[in-house]
Amino acid sequence: MRILLQHPKRETEIKGPKTVGQLLKRLDLLPEAVLVLRGDELVTEDEALREDDMIEIRPVISGG
Numbered sequence: 001m002r003i004l005l006q007h008p009k010r011e012t013e014i015k016g017p018k019t020v021g022q023l024l025k026r027l028d029l030l031p032e033a034v035l036v037l038r039g040d041e042l043v044t045e046d047e048a049l050r051e052d053d054m055i056e057i058r059p060v061i062s063g064g
Contacts, residue, residue, distance in 0.1 A: 001053045003027070016051040023049060024057075033060055 001016045003023070014026060020036050020043050036043050037056045049055060 001049055001051055001055055004054070004056045006056070006058045016049055016053065018049050019045070020047050020049060021045040023055070027057070029057065034058060035060060 001014055001018075003012045003014055004010075005012070005027075014023065018026070021031065024031050024034065024036070024045070031045050035058045037058070038047075038049070038053055043049070043055075
């Protein structure tokens, strides 16, 4: 699957299938620190991802 990571912006490919949790662990990312999107859909940590998915991972940003 193709993975687009933001901040810093980079792209990578990872063999699937995997769950979102497995993907984040493989990329050494904390689930609480990122949002994972498949298309326009926010996906949860236990959701299954397919080999042909395009995934975007964005950092959670808060401010006030």
